[in-house]
Amino acid sequence: MVRKHGRNLGLVHPAHTTMDCGRCGARAKRALPLSERTCTCDACGAVSPRDKNSARVMLVRAGLNPADADRGRPDGPQVRQAA
Numbered sequence: 001m002v003r004k005h006g007r008n009l010g011l012v013h014p015a016h017t018t019m020d021c022g023r024c025g026a027r028a029k030r031a032l033p034l035s036e037r038t039c040t041c042d043a044c045g046a047v048s049p050r051d052k053n054s055a056r057v058m059l060v061r062a063g064l065n066p067a068d069a070d071r072g073r074p075d076g077p078q079v080r081q082a083a
């Protein structure tokens with residue numbers, strides 16, 4: 001599938017992706033309860049939805065730049081930015 005779609009596949013160790021901060025990389029002292037949907041970092045104070053935060057952690061681990069992740073597919077048309 002990866003070759004067919006011309007994508008790069010990066011394997012990322014999934015452990016602690018929900019506990020690490022997507023901005024500063026600090027690890028939370030304890031896992032967020034699943035009912036808690038928003039992740040707040042104790043170290044840098046970053047607040048983000050937990051799924052988005054862990055996605056960011058995985059991108060960093062895969063060696064990608066999460067700053068580009070919100071702008072659609074890398075080889076596809078750019079998503080128009082809101083003015």
Ligand SMILES: [Zn+2]
Nearest residue numbers: 021024041044
């Ligand atoms: Zn942080």
